[in-house]
Amino acid sequence: MLATEFKEAITAADRVLVQIRTAIVEGEIPAGTKISEPELARRYDLSRAPLREALARLERCHLIERTPNAGARVVKLSIEGLRSLYQLREELEGLACRLAAEHMTEQDIAEVRALLDQHLSTQRVREGESYYQEAGDVDFHYRVILGSKNPYLINILSDELYFLVRMYRVQLGMNGPRVSRAFDEHKAIINAIANRDGELADLLMRRHIAASKRNIEQQLLQQGTSHG
């Protein structure tokens, strides 16, 4: 009733969902770990009811896998998984680009451009720290996805697939010259969208994602051969 912006009701299940989700994405709870409901309930100091609600949502975004009566495990990162995931991501974010070129307003586009400039400056300041690059990239892609204005597409990409994408990226890292190139690719994509050239934006986005995939793939291969 005050002049504050609309405040969504936050439940305990929501809070613990965010906590566990970031713990999994950032590897604090390692990939492949068996999930113990009593243990997590103690750790986050709540009952099993909201915890199970959170687990259901974690399953939805493919961060854990449940089998009835047997429990849940944190998902394992694998090359086949990465390929399947990025195959879908290419297709869906390509579609998002075509739709964004059609539906984004001039103001939407201006905001994304401002965002890119801002990211570029903070990136230059914190050269080498990949976390900010990670956050900036996620932010950019998120804006384009929203720009598609297709609620189902937005839901699938940002609520379901993206946490797993982030898990691959955070745990296997962006490295080498990819970090600096990504900015230019983002610029090119938003330019194509601004020109209402959906096909070009689609193509550029697919290449952008494919390049990202190759980078992570190589990390996975190296890791597999070094101590496998």
Add this chain to the structure above:
Amino acid sequence: MLATEFKEAITAADRVLVQIRTAIVEGEIPAGTKISEPELARRYDLSRAPLREALARLERCHLIERTPNAGARVVKLSIEGLRSLYQLREELEGLACRLAAEHMTEQDIAEVRALLDQHLSTQRVREGESYYQEAGDVDFHYRVILGSKNPYLINILSDELYFLVRMYRVQLGMNGPRVSRAFDEHKAIINAIANRDGELADLLMRRHIAASKRNIEQQLLQQGTSHG
């Protein structure tokens, strides 16, 4: 331990999920209805815990919409919703076709063809009954989706989007010459897949889905003008 095939453990939440899901898809629980947890718990004779588990999964496939502390409503069917849904469906099932052309075995293809022949015969017997057409169509699409061999794509299409697709189809119906044409289109698609022509299969599938969309769209428009 016996020679029976692998039997998944079925829980009470699973059972009630299937029951409520079909009730929503077939309109027994009408679109837009407020969901009352105590009422459904009585109706299906179980406690609220497994019921809430089921509701979480119904939200996942977009059949209900929940707002914290306020409850859930059965989704409403709308033209914008239909367009967004089918926009995604075209893209994803198009991708599924390209992947199926690459990954389906000769036996997979032979099975789908057998399925089509079977559907054709039962369809001829039960001319005019659209339910069997509905089931047959879902079955065909399901096979192609599985043929993509991409677990994330399979999950999104068959576990998340397809129940809503069925809801539109069941409640708004297939009518007119569409019913008989669909069989031919299915044949053409599986032929393209058999020829390992992914691009053509993709194109044909997109047209197939677009035609289906136009059909339902018209039903929605008619319904909207007749008593709106």
Add this chain to the structure above:
DNA sequence: TTTCTAATTATTGTCGACAATATAATGCTT
């Protein structure tokens, strides 16, 4: 020692009750 069986333990699934929030109804003020 190994392997299969049986009992034990632990975990998940379900239940009924309580607390917190939202909705509906009632009464009061203008």
Add this chain to the structure above:
DNA sequence: AAGCATTATATTGTCGACAATAATTAGAAA
């Protein structure tokens, strides 16, 4: 009578305990 505040009701969110299932361990037979 209309609008608002307040109370009352109902619904959702959370909790702790019990039942059913799976994992583990101990024990017996080969």
